[in-house]
Amino acid sequence: MSAPRTLYDKIWDDHVVSEDENGTCLLYIDRHLVHEVTSPQAFEGLRMAGRKVRAPEKTLAVVDHNVPTTADRHEGIKNEESRIQVEALAQNAKDFGVEYYSEKDVRQGIVHIVGPEQGFTLPGMTIVCGDSHTSTHGAFGALAHGIGTSEVEHVLATQTLVQKKAKNMLVRVDGQLPPGVTAKDVILAIIGEIGTAGGTGHVIEFAGEAIRSLSMEGRMTVCNMTIEGGARAGLIAPDETTFAYIKDKPRAPKGKAWDMALDYWKTLKTDEGAHFDKVVVLDAANLPPIVSWGSSPEDVVSVQGVVPNPDDIRDETKRTSKWRALDYMGLKPGTKITDIAVDRVFIGSCTNGRIEDLRAAAKVVEGRKVASTVNAMIVPGSGIVKEQAEAEGLDKIFKEAGFEWREPGCSMCLAMNDDRLKPGERCASTSNRNFEGRQGYKGRTHLVSPAMAAAAAIAGHFVDIREWK
Ligand SMILES: CC(C)[C@H](C(=O)O)[C@@H](O)C(=O)O
Numbered sequence: 232m233s234a235p236r237t238l239y240d241k242i243w244d245d246h247v248v249s250e251d252e253n254g255t256c257l258l259y260i261d262r263h264l265v266h267e268v269t270s271p272q273a274f275e276g277l278r279m280a281g282r283k284v285r286a287p288e289k290t291l292a293v294v295d296h297n298v299p300t301t302a303d304r305h306e307g308i309k310n311e312e313s314r315i316q317v318e319a320l321a322q323n324a325k326d327f328g329v330e331y332y333s334e335k336d337v338r339q340g341i342v343h344i345v346g347p348e349q350g351f352t353l354p355g356m357t358i359v360c361g362d363s364h365t366s367t368h369g370a371f372g373a374l375a376h377g378i379g380t381s382e383v384e385h386v387l388a389t390q391t392l393v394q395k396k397a398k399n400m401l402v403r404v405d406g407q408l409p410p411g412v413t414a415k416d417v418i419l420a421i422i423g424e425i426g427t428a429g430g431t432g433h434v435i436e437f438a439g440e441a442i443r444s445l446s447m448e449g450r451m452t453v454c455n456m457t458i459e460g461g462a463r464a465g466l467i468a469p470d471e472t473t474f475a476y477i478k479d480k481p482r483a484p485k486g487k488a489w490d491m492a493l494d495y496w497k498t499l500k501t502d503e504g505a506h507f508d509k510v511v512v513l514d515a516a517n518l519p520p521i522v523s524w525g526s527s528p529e530d531v532v533s534v535q536g537v538v539p540n541p542d543d544i545r546d547e548t549k550r551t552s553k554w555r556a557l558d559y560m561g562l563k564p565g566t567k568i569t570d571i572a573v574d575r576v577f578i579g580s581c582t583n584g585r586i587e588d589l590r591a592a593a594k595v596v597e598g599r600k601v602a603s604t605v606n607a608m609i610v611p612g613s614g615i616v617k618e619q620a621e622a623e624g625l626d627k628i629f630k631e632a633g634f635e636w637r638e639p640g641c642s643m644c645l646a647m648n649d650d651r652l653k654p655g656e657r658c659a660s661t662s663n664r665n666f667e668g669r670q671g672y673k674g675r676t677h678l679v680s681p682a683m684a685a686a687a688a689i690a691g692h693f694v695d696i697r698e699w700k
């Protein structure tokens with residue numbers, strides 16, 4: 232009998248093409264997602280070397296970071312730099328025969344929302360993209376991680392990647408989540424617990440009843456932020472929830488191929504007794520809705536809590552850095568989280584820009600008005616999400632409440648397009664990063680779930696969604 236293996240071990244073993252004496256491997260890559268920011272030099276490299284894309288059918292290109300999200304974007308992109316990057320991707324996709332979704336295509340959206348939606352992301356696959364949040368696809372039981380631009384070129388040319396195996400880490404969330412506590416709160420709590428370096432050198436498998444009970448959307452939210460926990464990738468074993476989501480997606484296997492795929496996918500789980508190098512266990516019943524207070528995703532606290540006092544930290548470097556974070560955020564220790572007023576609300580991103588996220592926000596907003604002091608917007612993660620939301624009338628709920636309803640893209644998740652915070656503005660955001668300047672120069676980001684962001688938009692300050700009537 233062979234030794235029991237983790238899910239990560241299994242996917243890894245199935246993709247090793249060759250291995251050196253020092254453990255460096257050549258891995259076969261099943262799927263390559265490409266966006267406009269990290270691909271121009273990679274395609275240029277191929278061009279200079281006179282090489283082709285090895286497997287264009289395993290490559291999918293989409294614009295997301297730079298595209299404006301205002302309705303007038305269909306008349307052309309005004310920002311010069313953004314326009315050049317977007318046009319370069321369109322040209323490269325054409326020259327190299329890669330399928331491409333432009334900003335005029337309903338399938339366009341944030342790369343990590345588009346892959347799963349198209350059935351391009353499937354269990355057991357190795358998936359890469361020149362983007363750190365490629366970890367999102369791990370929700371399907373795929374080994375998915377970000378790569379650098381030179382690696383993008385390598386994968387385009389060879390459909391392989393040079394990699395060393397990471398260690399195995401298990402994060403188990405036992406029990407059921409209380410009402411009002413979501414996948415976003417789970418992952419923020421996990422990062423709060425392990426820190427932003429907690430997963431370094433590891434691939435994390437998320438397991439336990441609370442994870443199993445999540446929808447695919449929720450699982451993607453959890454895996455999306457694995458990278459903020461320092462890990463190489465996050466994984467959730469595929470199950471009936473996964474298979475139901477994939478079935479009938481445009482690029483999912485059909486007919487006999489579906490049955491064969493299903494047989495394989497069902498083997499994708501950690502064997503009894505497999506070894507994990509690190510194990511962390513959380514109890515779902517104890518988790519509250521969470522709000523980040525600082526400039527790192529590990530700076531988190533319960534919505535019922537207060538801004539912590541850095542003087543309580545023993546380590547001097549850490550103490551100094553947390554004081555700096557408070558200064559940047561314009562916050563004082565001891566301030567109740569529910570007393571913090573926000574200027575902006577951003578609901579979107581590859582963390583929380585899917586249909587379920589918009590439904591959760593709409594439920595909170597319905598029949599109410601955005602506070603007069605708040606500017607709030609909803610940015611669907613893809614054209615398909617937008618279409619679905621409109622079919623359900625969610626856009627009306629948001630617009631009547633005073634939210635802006637935008638076109639799909641990364642938007643205010645990062646200050647790479649026109650959507651950004653002004654200096655000093657405070658934002659309740661459903662995105663994944665809150666470092667200095669992330670949403671705009673001197674902008675202040677608080678990471679929260681979609682329901683919590685929606686409630687903050689209405690109230691004008693953070694509120695405990697568990698008390699929302
Ligand atoms: C622009 C891109 C390379 C970057 C990433 O890799 O994550 C972006 O998506 C981000 O979220 O900061």
Ligand code: SF4
Pocket residue numbers: 295296341342362364580581582640641644645662663
């Ligand atoms: S939505 Fe944000 S985190 Fe996701 S890919 Fe775009 S910029 Fe990166």
